[in-house]
Amino acid sequence: MSADSERSRRVVFDVDLRRRFEAFSLRMDGARRRREGPGRSSHFGAGEEWAGFRPYRPGDDPRQLDWNLLARLDRPFTRITRREVSEQWVLLVDRSASMGVGEPGKLQASAELAAALVGLGLRRGARVTLLASGRPERRLSRRTDLADGLAWLEALTAGGDEGFGPGLRSEPVRRAGRVVAIGDLADASARALMELSRGGREVLLAQVLAPHELDPPLGPVRWVCPETGEALELAVDSNLRAEYERELNRELEGWRARCAVHGVRYLATSSARPFEDVALELFGGAP
Amino acid sequence: MGLALDRPGFLWLLLVPLGLLLVASLPTRAPDLGVGTLEVWRRVAREVGVRGERRRRRVPLWLALLCGGLAAAVLGLAEPQQARATTPPTIDVVIEPGPALTVAFVGPGGAQGGTRFERGCAQVLDLVGRSEGRARLRWHAGREVIETSQAEPPPLTSRALIEAPAVDWERWDRPGVVWLLSAPPERAPNAASWVATGGAAAPGPIDVRGGRVAVWDSGTVTERPFDGAPPVLELDPHTPEPWRTLAELWARARGLATTQVPGGDEVDVVLSVSVVGAVAEGPPRRCGRDGWSIPVVIAQGGAVSTEDAPWLEWRGEVVAWESPGRLTLVAGPWGEPEGDPAAFALSVGRLLDRLQLPPRGTAPIAARWSRGSPASHRGASAQRGSERDRSLAHWPLLVAAVALTAAAAASGTTRRRVQAASEAASSTSLGPTSP
Known part of the structure; x- marks a missing residue:
């Protein structure tokens, strides 16, 4: 495996990223305070x-x-x-092997988005639980827990084939008012994800795809599935690429339609996009 | 006709486009790209009917054009020429007719060395060698044409030079032509080169008449007994009257023997009268000149072909031709001349005098006069024709320019297509859905 793909499998939060997480949560929280005067908050919760x-x-x-x-x-x-301090958020991060591809890696982009939401949730007084398959959950409740949350996220590596895994049916998910699932949704169970929205729970679904999955390069490419090891070598020309784009659109449209039916906020995005943009778009501009 | 290269060392540069093509066409392992699921690609491959396989890389059009352009440019740098340019050019040497070149060459100190013609040949070879390099020479002496390599003079006899008809010099004023003259030309040619042998006055025999030979030396003519065979007028047995009688009278007056049988080399024929065609029937036509006329029957449709110059004709139909040493007549029959008989005899006598060749070993005084100093002039090179062949070198460069432009255009088209496809792909990324 090349150095690039090895890098894609890991998560690294450098100093600059950490500053951006802090700045993002501060900015979003300030915006919420200014906004929440008039009208009702758009956020669900166990109480106010x-x-x-x-x-x-x-x-x-x-x-x-x-x-x-x-x-x-x-x-x-x-x-x-203001929101009750008992508000519960659950962040589900897919760390299956397929998340370890792309430049930047899909796992890195997912972890950055999750880190930004951890900072935001803790600043708002929410109890945040981090979940990933094969990893012990991490519950965070104080602002000072942010470092723990970042360390937990930074320790993630892409591997295995479980996707969101049993975390979808875990106890923190059942008690949470807001669930954010972040992953590439490859082989994910749409039914299990849609069931999360039962009982008035707010569910947000971020589908993170690598740039070359959204815009495949022309020329010969050996497409490899990291989870199964299967490969398919194709000479991608403009016709083949156009057909791929149609097929991918159908796939994403399917997710969008299902989410719309179940009241789930959905966003398909590239791992190359800054997490700030993704978070804002996912929350409709008002996290 | 093949190709020759001026700078073949440049051909090594052909390795560059060849290497590019080789590298571009090598079967290569496609780069690995991870993907969340292969299902989408599998469905696409099924729908498009493409089998996943490793295949030989196809050389893109722009690269092929680029390599073609580079190869053409390399060929252009090697300066190809048609092989014709390397074959020696042929130089036409036109020799002055008449006896002036047949006399001995007398140098400034009175030294003699061969004839003026031999001297002139050496000058021509020298001039051509300096200006044209290797060349073949085509010597023109009247109707006689002899081709030689540059190193050798033509095996031409003095008789061939003397018998040669007048030359249309303007026709021979072009590159690749050398005039071989005894004296510089009165009107310098525009393109042809010329060589003048020059030479001081060449004393010697000027005529043989009545068993005596006249010798010119230092402005005086002396006669000595001539012990050789007399010069001969050769008459065709079918020579019609009144030409036969008049020719015989003229020969007797000039001290020439007359014969009707073709002689061998030992016979010094200075003039021959020949007859062409058959005796015809029909109305006589009246031909005339110099104040006289003569009736002659001309064969209908029986035009006689000869390269000699016309001397007497009726409405474009020639009945008598002249050339040095020869008078040619149609068979007739001819009638008696009309008008002043003396005018006819004088006219014919002058003609025969003009046509008579100098007896063997003699040359007229005018031919022996001094011709001054040797001179030469180099005109336009015969190589000019082959210089045009060098323009071959421009063709590969032109082809290279076109190919490289096309390669740039093809590359730009590919880039735009890729960009358009990328934009189309990015437009497919979905925005968020809200409940």
Whole structure:
């Protein structure tokens, strides 16, 4: 196996990446605070916690109006709430062998996205559980646990053929209010993933593909499946590539349609995209 | 006609395009690329009908064009020429007719060395050797054409030079032609080269008449007894009247013997009268010149072909031809001349005087006069024709330019196609779905 593919199988968070994780979570949290004044938060959770009052502004949810204060002061006030500290997030990371391909590797891109969400979740006071097949789960609840979470992610290596594995049916997943599954969805069970959305649980699905999977190069290529070791050598010309793109589109459209039916947010992305862009797009701009 | 290369060392550069093609066409192991699942590719291969296999790499069009262009450029650098350019050119040497070249060459000190013609041949060989390199020579003496290599003079007799008819020098004014003259030409040629033998006055016999030989020396003519056979007028047995009588009278007056039998080499024939065609029937035609006319029957449709110059004709039909040493007549029958008989006799006598060759070993005084100093002029080279063949070297360069341009265009097309395909592929990546 070449040095490049060996690198693709591992996760490395350098100093610059760690700074970006911190900056991203700070920026997103600040944006949420500014946004959550008017209207209702878009986030699901086990409950909401009272945080204070502010004068009523047109557009506020009338249900948040404090009728006692209105009667007492004859002025409308809106209740300000924040998420309960007991909010539970679960981040599922696919670390099967097929995630160890691409430049940058799909596992690296998935781990970066997961790290950004860990930082964000801990900053919001959520309890975050990291899950990957073949690895013991890691529960994080304090902001200071971020380093533990990054270390856990950095220790991931691509291997095996389990995908999300039994983590989909684990106890933390059953109790979580938000589940984010990150992987290439190769041979993943769509049914098991869609079932996660039962019971009002928020499910987000990020399908990470290598650049050469989205845009295969022309010329002879020996396509290798790292999980099975099977290979298929093809001379990729423009016709073959166009046909591949059609077939891939069908595949991705299938995921998109299934997710739309089950209320799952879905994003197919390239491992070459910055995690900030992916996170924002996955959450519709408001993580 | 083959190809010759001026700089064959450049051919080593052909290894560059050959190497490129070789490397490009080597069967290579395709690079490995990991993929999440092979299912998509398998379905694609099934739909397109492609079997996954290792195959020989196809040389792309732009690379083939590039290599072709490089090969053509290398050929151009090697400067190909048609082999014709390396074969020696042929030089036409046109020799001045008449006896002037047949006399002895007299140098400035009075020394003699061969004839003016031999001297002129050496000058020609020297001039051609300097200007043309290796060359073949085609010597023209009247109707006689002799081809030789550059090192040897032509085996031409003095008689061939004397009998040669007048030369149309303008026709021979072109590259690759050398005029061999006794004196510089009155009008210099535009393209032809010329050689003038020059030479001081050459004393010697000028005529043989009545058993005596006239010798010219230092401006005086002396006569000595001549013990050789007299010069001869050769008459065709079918010579018609009044030509026969007139020719015999003229020969007697000039001291010539007359014969009707062709003689051997020992006979010094200075003029021959010959007859062509058969006696014809029909109305006589009146031909005339110099104030006289003579009726003659001309054979219908029986045009006589001869290369000699016309002397007497009727409406374009020639009945008498002239050339040095020869008068040719149609068979006739001829009638009696009309008009002034003396005018006819004088005209014919002058003609025969003009046509008579100098007796063997003699040359007229005019031919023996001084011709001055030797001179020569080099005109346009005969190589010019083969220089055009060097333009062959430009063709590979032109082909190279076209091929390289096409290669660049083909490469650009491929790049645009790849770019378009990439853009199409990137447009397929899906955005997020929201519940």
